[in-house]
Amino acid sequence: MDNAKFVSFSSDQDLDQAPAGKVFTATWRVRNTGSVTWGEGYKVVHIHADEGSTLMAEKASYPLAEVASLSTVRPGDEVEISLPMTAPAPRSKRYFTDWQLQNPAGELFGEVIWLRVVTTRPKDTPPPTGLRESNSQYIDDDTIPDGTPLEEGTAFVKNWAVKNTGKRKWGKAYRLVFVNGDREMSGSMTHTVPAAAPGEEVILSIPMTAPPARNEPYISSWRLHDDRNVPFGDHFWVKIFSTAKVDAFGIQPYSQNDPRWKNNILGTGPRTLSEFGCLLTCYAMMLSGFGENMTPTRRRSSRRRRWVSRPKNFTVFATRFPA
Numbered sequence: 001m002d003n004a005k006f007v008s009f010s011s012d013q014d015l016d017q018a019p020a021g022k023v024f025t026a027t028w029r030v031r032n033t034g035s036v037t038w039g040e041g042y043k044v045v046h047i048h049a050d051e052g053s054t055l056m057a058e059k060a061s062y063p064l065a066e067v068a069s070l071s072t073v074r075p076g077d078e079v080e081i082s083l084p085m086t087a088p089a090p091r092s093k094r095y096f097t098d099w100q101l102q103n104p105a106g107e108l109f110g111e112v113i114w115l116r117v118v119t120t121r122p123k124d125t126p127p128p129t130g131l132r133e134s135n136s137q138y139i140d141d142d143t144i145p146d147g148t149p150l151e152e153g154t155a156f157v158k159n160w161a162v163k164n165t166g167k168r169k170w171g172k173a174y175r176l177v178f179v180n181g182d183r184e185m186s187g188s189m190t191h192t193v194p195a196a197a198p199g200e201e202v203i204l205s206i207p208m209t210a211p212p213a214r215n216e217p218y219i220s221s222w223r224l225h226d227d228r229n230v231p232f233g234d235h236f237w238v239k240i241f242s243t244a245k246v247d248a249f250g251i252q253p254y255s256q257n258d259p260r261w262k263n264n265i266l267g268t269g270p271r272t273l274s275e276f277g278c279l280l281t282c283y284a285m286m287l288s289g290f291g292e293n294m295t296p297t298r299r300r301s302s303r304r305r306r307w308v309s310r311p312k313n314f315t316v317f318a319t320r321f322p323a
Helices: 278-289
Strands: 004-011 023-032 043-047 061-063 078-086 095-102 108-117 136-141 148-151 155-164 175-181 190-192 201-209 218-225 231-243 307-309 313-316 319-322
Touching (some): 190 201
Antiparallel strands (some): 004 023, 155 201, 307 313
8 A cells, every 4th residue: 555654844945935936946755654665657746736736846747766865665764855846926825835646556645745935026126116114023922821731622812912113004915924833723824914003013813723632832933924925024933732621520631741841840859840740740630620720830820829939848738848
């Protein structure tokens, strides 16, 4: 059976601002996860043309041996597939192009390999007369600070406080555009932005949903684009930890070996939460069952009791831990 898994992607061009007409190389690294060796008759083909996938290469189909780093790819091998492409003319939204492997029987297989690119006016082309530069500055996270834990499936709105530090007013054609990272948090890759005069501070908002739980954080980067599709200003980040759904008893499961806190020092040390944090972790789970938004390292509101660090011990409510 033929199968393929995407491993990594690289390019010699910044795909967030590729000058129109610029020739660049896109390289995907894929692994043969099937049971058949790829060799003669295997191809890389352009797909989804009817759904808007733009053909940026010279041809819509290439023999695999012509564009791959290996002439034959055995099961378990990894291979780099490189395609020369040309950045299309600028437009108000980003381009995408999708490709997939095809076996000698003409059957498509494996994961789709793709790229997204924002094209800009070539540098040697003078800007339209009378247009000034746009710019932006990140001020603060208005909601969802970096590292916020959210239960999988939870809908939330990420807000950034941002200042227009350019010389142009942001209008209807300005957009907040996905740059890279975990796309599954947001259903759309572009979002409208509020009007903002130079010097004015506004809130940029994106509705999102916490993806399936995992130990690693979900991160995505966003950037403003002007009415000429030119990216400008600071990047804006969202970073969350998606946790498993709470069970019927209302208890949030935690692990002392969670990468978010496993290396935290208990009290004055030298032991870490990973080594001696089982009881503290159990307390956090117990408190979550009583409706407390608590993790093994999260401090509660200053109006209530906290995890308290002391010179030779630390106290959790009525329990004293020598440390």
